[in-house]
Amino acid sequence: MTDPTVSNRVAEIEPQQIRRLFDLAAAHDGDDVVHLEVGEPDFRTPDHVVEAAATAARDGETNYTANAGIAPLREAIADRLRGRDVAADADRVVVTTGGVEALYLTLLTVTDPGDEVVVPTPAWPNPLSQTELAGATPVEVALPADEGFAFDADRVVDAVTDRTGAVVLTSPSNPTGRVFDTDEMERVVEAAADHDAVVVADEVYHELVYEGSQPSLAAVTDHPERVVTVDSCSKTYAMTGWRVGWLSGPEAVTAAVTKIHESTTSCVNTPAQYAALAALTGPEAPVREMKAAFERRRDLFVERMGEIPGVSMARPEGAFYAFVDVSDLPGTSMDVAERLLYEYDVVAAPGSAFGDAGEGYLRFSFANDGARIETGLARFEEMVRAETT
Ligand SMILES: Cc1ncc(COP(=O)(O)O)c(C=O)c1O
Structure with a gap:
């Protein structure tokens, strides 16, 4: 054998x-x-969130949901994004199994085999392996160590070419804790737009900023149609094990992600979606x-x-x-x-x-x-x- x-x-x-x-x-x-x-x-996880999931399960909210997630949660996510000046719409929100699935489905959707995905490093490594699973090629761009790994648009823009399918920008950064300069990130979106690529803005740590604040990249760029925003309940609400994240972006991307969501997990665990709804709409x-x-x-x-x-x-x-x-x-x-x-x-x-x-x-x-x-x-x-x- x-x-x-x-x-x-x-x-x-x-x-x-x-x-x-x-x-x-x-x-x-x-x-x-x-x-x-x-x-x-x-x-x-806050008690009211746990209670919401228990109540949903008890009330029979235990069936599959739409691939993109339950309507009130998508609306609550869109509301949150609008609160951060992103022109979001519930129809362009997909609820995913954590931010990690949002990243994977996005990279699968916007890259063809052979395309490149640019990732400024040091970075959380999952988008690098996801890129390989998608048949695309990760391109690591080292941020300057002598500047404490501050974001440097020049280095990233230099790596964006016609082969680029996506650039993944994560701010605040895991592992450096740096908050990237917004103007510098906008320059990367411009370069991506020039080369018909997408910027995936991984904003899962955006609530945990200790100096100033971190605007959403989709709110400040002149090319919001080029940005896919990824976020999650995990870090903000101490909900890592509930596995609820989402993405929001241009309709072409969210519609395609919704289509392939059927083939991966179909939808997110239903009581967990109600927990996420309670987290987003409840006490802060x-x-x-x-x-x-x-x-x-x-x-x-x-x-x-x-x-x-x-x-x-x-x-x-x-x-x-x-x-x-x-x-x-x-x-x-x-x-x-x-x-x-x-x-x-x-x-x-x-x-x-x-x-x-x-x-x-x-x-x-x-x-x-x-x-x-x-x-x-x-x-x-x-x-x-x-x-x-
Ligand atoms: C930078 C970054 N993005 C996304 C995630 C995904 O988190 P989750 O799938 O729990 O939402 C993590 C988790 O560690 C992370 O560090």
Whole structure:
């Protein structure tokens, strides 16, 4: 008997490095491991949201829905977008299984095999592997490390050509926590329009901005018809496991995505759609409290990292990540992450998981309480002092 053959398309997808580290951390039996690798809020989903899902299930809202999602949720999403000055319409909103499915279906829809998808890095790696699954070619554009990975339109625009199907812009950024300059991002939309490409604006962290605010790219560009906005309940409402996200954009894209949604998941879990509706239309106090907690932890990170000689990081302006330069420590970022795990019982993600530009960095997450962050950073400091002196 021979094993079934895995397609080349799938076989060629590299397992994500972040997953490798998570697996090592799960197998590591330290007594008191501090988890600073987690990419999701450490808060519970607000009670009124949980109640809405339970009520919907009890009331029999347990059938398939339309491929694009239930009408009141699409309306609530469009309302939210209009509140951010995007000319949105419920008919051009598709509810998806998390932002990740919105990204995948969009990339499948706007690229042909052989097209290129431009991704400024360091970046959350899923759009890179999704691009490969779509038969297109990811093009990583390294943002300037010496400027703390600030967004640099020139570099990105240079990579946009007639082969480009899409550019993925994620602000605030996972893993750097940088908020990209809006004018610079607009220049990328212009370049995309010139080359008949689409900009996918991944705005899943837009509520978690600590300095100023992050306008929606579709609201500020002269070419909103070129922008697909992706967002999700996951990070804003501590709802990662509910798997509700969405996209909004030009009708040609949303209609095509709706069509292929039938072939992937048909629709999002129905009670979860009612939960998302309650999240979007209910009290915002839980969001404000969570954001305030993340901001305090961000400040703690900045202060504590500033006291550790030999490492540095740009001040995170959004999301809940700190991207720390550990290039003075021996070995690759994976080596550093493994030593931190095995010798100091702290888990952080290796920067190389976020594209070649991330090598030499570790991503720490603030999704843990202040006392655990203090403990984790004290151990990290001990390691850095031991390895750099
Ligand atoms: C930048 C970015 N975009 C999108 C997502 C997708 O999140 P979800 O599918 O839970 O909405 C994530 C999750 O970590 C992310 O970091």
